[in-house]
Amino acid sequence: MFDVTRYAAxxxxxxxxxxxxxxxxxxxxxxxxxSARIDDQHIxxxxxxxxxxxxxxxxxxxxxxDGHPVQSDxxxxxxxxxxxxxxxxxPDVGAVLHTHSVKATVLSRxxxxxxxxxxxxxxxxxxxxGVQTHESVLSVPVFDNTQDIEALARDTKAWFADHPDQPxxxxxxxxxxxxxxxxxxxxxHVEAFEFLFECExxxxxxxx
Amino acid sequence: MFDVTRYAAxxxxxxxxxxxxxxxxxxxxxxxxxSARIDDQHIxxxxxxxxxxxxxxxxxxxxxxDGHPVQSDxxxxxxxxxxxxxxxxxPDVGAVLHTHSVKATVLSRxxxxxxxxxxxxxxxxxxxxGVQTHESVLSVPVFDNTQDIEALARDTKAWFADHPDQPxxxxxxxxxxxxxxxxxxxxxHVEAFEFLFECExxxxxxxx
Amino acid sequence: MFDVTRYAAxxxxxxxxxxxxxxxxxxxxxxxxxSARIDDQHIxxxxxxxxxxxxxxxxxxxxxxDGHPVQSDxxxxxxxxxxxxxxxxxPDVGAVLHTHSVKATVLSRxxxxxxxxxxxxxxxxxxxxGVQTHESVLSVPVFDNTQDIEALARDTKAWFADHPDQPxxxxxxxxxxxxxxxxxxxxxHVEAFEFLFECExxxxxxxx
Amino acid sequence: MFDVTRYAAxxxxxxxxxxxxxxxxxxxxxxxxxSARIDDQHIxxxxxxxxxxxxxxxxxxxxxxDGHPVQSDxxxxxxxxxxxxxxxxxPDVGAVLHTHSVKATVLSRxxxxxxxxxxxxxxxxxxxxGVQTHESVLSVPVFDNTQDIEALARDTKAWFADHPDQPxxxxxxxxxxxxxxxxxxxxxHVEAFEFLFECExxxxxxxx
Numbered sequence: 001m002f003d004v005t006r007y008a009a010x011x012x013x014x015x016x017x018x019x020x021x022x023x024x025x026x027x028x029x030x031x032x033x034x035s036a037r038i039d040d041q042h043i044x045x046x047x048x049x050x051x052x053x054x055x056x057x058x059x060x061x062x063x064x065x066d067g068h069p070v071q072s073d074x075x076x077x078x079x080x081x082x083x084x085x086x087x088x089x090x091p092d093v094g095a096v097l098h099t100h101s102v103k104a105t106v107l108s109r110x111x112x113x114x115x116x117x118x119x120x121x122x123x124x125x126x127x128x129x130g131v132q133t134h135e136s137v138l139s140v141p142v143f144d145n146t147q148d149i150e151a152l153a154r155d156t157k158a159w160f161a162d163h164p165d166q167p168x169x170x171x172x173x174x175x176x177x178x179x180x181x182x183x184x185x186x187x188x189h190v191e192a193f194e195f196l197f198e199c200e201x202x203x204x205x206x207x208x
Numbered sequence: 209m210f211d212v213t214r215y216a217a218x219x220x221x222x223x224x225x226x227x228x229x230x231x232x233x234x235x236x237x238x239x240x241x242x243s244a245r246i247d248d249q250h251i252x253x254x255x256x257x258x259x260x261x262x263x264x265x266x267x268x269x270x271x272x273x274d275g276h277p278v279q280s281d282x283x284x285x286x287x288x289x290x291x292x293x294x295x296x297x298x299p300d301v302g303a304v305l306h307t308h309s310v311k312a313t314v315l316s317r318x319x320x321x322x323x324x325x326x327x328x329x330x331x332x333x334x335x336x337x338g339v340q341t342h343e344s345v346l347s348v349p350v351f352d353n354t355q356d357i358e359a360l361a362r363d364t365k366a367w368f369a370d371h372p373d374q375p376x377x378x379x380x381x382x383x384x385x386x387x388x389x390x391x392x393x394x395x396x397h398v399e400a401f402e403f404l405f406e407c408e409x410x411x412x413x414x415x416x
Numbered sequence: 417m418f419d420v421t422r423y424a425a426x427x428x429x430x431x432x433x434x435x436x437x438x439x440x441x442x443x444x445x446x447x448x449x450x451s452a453r454i455d456d457q458h459i460x461x462x463x464x465x466x467x468x469x470x471x472x473x474x475x476x477x478x479x480x481x482d483g484h485p486v487q488s489d490x491x492x493x494x495x496x497x498x499x500x501x502x503x504x505x506x507p508d509v510g511a512v513l514h515t516h517s518v519k520a521t522v523l524s525r526x527x528x529x530x531x532x533x534x535x536x537x538x539x540x541x542x543x544x545x546g547v548q549t550h551e552s553v554l555s556v557p558v559f560d561n562t563q564d565i566e567a568l569a570r571d572t573k574a575w576f577a578d579h580p581d582q583p584x585x586x587x588x589x590x591x592x593x594x595x596x597x598x599x600x601x602x603x604x605h606v607e608a609f610e611f612l613f614e615c616e617x618x619x620x621x622x623x624x
Numbered sequence: 625m626f627d628v629t630r631y632a633a634x635x636x637x638x639x640x641x642x643x644x645x646x647x648x649x650x651x652x653x654x655x656x657x658x659s660a661r662i663d664d665q666h667i668x669x670x671x672x673x674x675x676x677x678x679x680x681x682x683x684x685x686x687x688x689x690d691g692h693p694v695q696s697d698x699x700x701x702x703x704x705x706x707x708x709x710x711x712x713x714x715p716d717v718g719a720v721l722h723t724h725s726v727k728a729t730v731l732s733r734x735x736x737x738x739x740x741x742x743x744x745x746x747x748x749x750x751x752x753x754g755v756q757t758h759e760s761v762l763s764v765p766v767f768d769n770t771q772d773i774e775a776l777a778r779d780t781k782a783w784f785a786d787h788p789d790q791p792x793x794x795x796x797x798x799x800x801x802x803x804x805x806x807x808x809x810x811x812x813h814v815e816a817f818e819f820l821f822e823c824e825x826x827x828x829x830x831x832x
Contacts, residue, residue: 121797122798123655123798123799124724127652127653133771134771134798184675188654191652195729202726202825203730203733203734206825206829206832207832208832
């Protein structure tokens with residue numbers, strides 16, 4: 001059993017995040033899925049296939065950490081396990097956002113297989129929690145896209161074990177996963193990643 | 209005779225679609241035309257030459273499946289037959305949107321004559337009705353532009369016969385036609401196509 | 417003496433045009449100037465140096481066809497003569513818009529000296545008054561920029577004499593002048609030009 | 625002691641500037657900092673780490689010209705000294721804006737070390753206070769990024785001494801500093817710089 005008020009607050013944060021992310025063009029055509037922690041066993045998550053700019057009551061459901069619906073007949077995103085594995089591994093993660101921007105899609109397709117996106121020398125890297133200087137190096141892995149989400153969840157879990165401080169990862173031709181202690185932190189991470197993706201692509205345009 | 213309430217609902221969906229599509233920059237300078245099915249003999253369609261971001265009562269008329277005005281002195285788009293042929297061939301089509309974006313215009317001009325736009329490996333392909341995996345291939349034909357709309361309507365009809373499951377086509381230097389069971393489906397298709405057009409162009413910028 | 421109600425209507429159209437053009441990014445940093453005809457001797461025109469997205473009462477003045485202020489202590493744009501020459505030559509011109517977009521600025525700098533911008537094969541060319549087909553050719557001259565506005569006004573006047581049906585011209589590194597019978601026509605021309613400028617630049621990015 | 629009404633007016637100008645600059649995408653992910661002069665000893669400045677599109681009461685504090693908080697327990701931006709040095713050197717500076725746009729970030733990284741950004745032949749250069757013609761040359765220095773703000777403040781101070789009429793500078797991979805007599809002047813400078821940065825990048829895309 002979960003606290004209903006905590007669910008309502010989590011759902012509200014998700015609805016508001018959706019309006020922002022859709023308006024920015026990062027969650028088009030009913031793509032993307034968002035979640036927020038309710039407690040150590042439950043998370044609120046978007047129902048599959050909904051318009052992310054028009055989320056309302058009835059578009060956010062509850063799942064447990066195994067990704068099973070709780071008190072709901074709705075179906076959550078096919079990618080629910082990519083969310084729950086984060087809440088399971090990191091007790092201080094409070095929100096997870098998965099977005100589908102043009103920049104994340106194109107950049108992840110352009111990088112050679114097996115090569116991460118390496119970000120360095122950008123002042124905006126300091127927008128990621130815990131980063132104090134632009135001189136640090138942020139290495140963003142690119143996982144191959146797959147419809148086998150269980151396998152991808154295992155792969156990301158193995159990566160988290162080796163890189164507990166990284167703020168996000170890409171899936172090739174698909175999009176970004178990022179997380180944070182609060183929804184505000186998580187939204188700041190999306191903005192920072194999108195800014196850096198655009199910087200990288202803009203640089204590649206000019207220096208192809 | 210058509211049901212007036214069904215006409216009003218169709219017209220309302222068209223007006224709202226226009227506000228969205230104009231605001232996104234996909235229907236500039238009074239270009240584009242939109243339609244929605246009223247019944248098996250009638251469709252609601254935009255009056256020729258109106259500002260698509262400011263549609264109101266009086267900017268949506270009724271035509272039959274031959275493209276003739278019904279209970280109206282207005283003139284519908286010169287491209288009305290490209291709409292009616294879709295409603296005629298596909299009984300489950302409920303809405304058709306024709307848009308004029310920069311991306312669709314440029315991409316359709318850059319492709320060699322006779323070559324379709326081939327989209328593959330994008331997670332967002334799943335936004336098209338019936339597509340289950342990014343591993344499918346979406347082949348979007350590019351018809352040459354012409355002011356002879358009857359001939360183009362015949363050409364598209366022949367293409368539909370061979371490709372009943374495709375969600376849209378391009379006209380070179382002109383724009384996109386896409387359709388769906390409902391206006392919401394159709395708008396999702398426009399968003400997905402525009403996203404994919406931008407991905408393709410962004411890739412061509414970096415890998416010219 | 418001019419009709420005050422006609423002045424008020426012209427000023428209102430200018431204020432509304434400014435909100436639109438600024439919001440689109442085509443009149444940044446107090447650049448640009450707009451005008452609308454009051455009668456065969458008077459035009460309403462923006463006061464020099466005002467924020468084009470925040471025009472209000474007091475930001476639109478009256479000048480005669482020689483560019484002299486009428487019933488006003490304000491100073492109109494330094495480029496007033498580029499407006500008045502249009503109203504003088506073409507009795508059916510009702511509005512003139514001069515905008516400063518990034519696309520117009522860059523494109524006009526990239527074209528070799530003496531070479532016009534040639535637009536052909538775009539369906540959106542039909543947005544210009546009088547154009548019936550995408551197969552027509554639209555040739556947009558690029559005048560060299562100068563602070564000698566009297567000389568530039570004479571040059572444009574000579575060009576009008578040879579090209580009475582053209583809808584606009586560029587000034588290198590500076591911006592676009594376009595006109596129409598009504599403000600709505602003129603705004604449609606701006607949108608169509610900006611669309612075509614973006615198409616041309618996007619093509620140059622991919623095929624440098 | 626500072627005049628509280630003057631503080632409130634300065635804070636209000638900062639809050640409004642933040643809404644504009646965030647909405648334009650020039651202050652993402654809690655980056656940027658803004659200030660406005662209260663009197664010859666005090667300036668209002670944003671508190672560190674706040675969301676620039678949602679500034680409100682409590683997000684603007686007061687510092688003296690040495691950058692020390694006045695009547696406040698809050699912490700101002702780590703870059704406070706880059707603001708105060710401007711107010712100290714130029715008695716007529718009334719506002720300073722520091723923004724983090726993609727264009728400023730990328731352009732400043734692309735320029736060879738030690739080479740300024742040279743802007744010439746753009747009509748929009750006239751948007752900078754005191755510039756009368758597009759034929760002038762605007763040379764914008766690019767300082768290397770550093771977390772040692774005291775050293776950078778000294779470097780910029782030395783540069784001001786040699787270039788008292790310049791309206792702004794870049795920090796590599798970081799962003800823009802610009803200033804003006806009023807907040808309106810300063811915002812016009814941001815708009816003009818961003819326009820010119822985009823023009824330069826667009827040109828580099830086409831002529832790499």
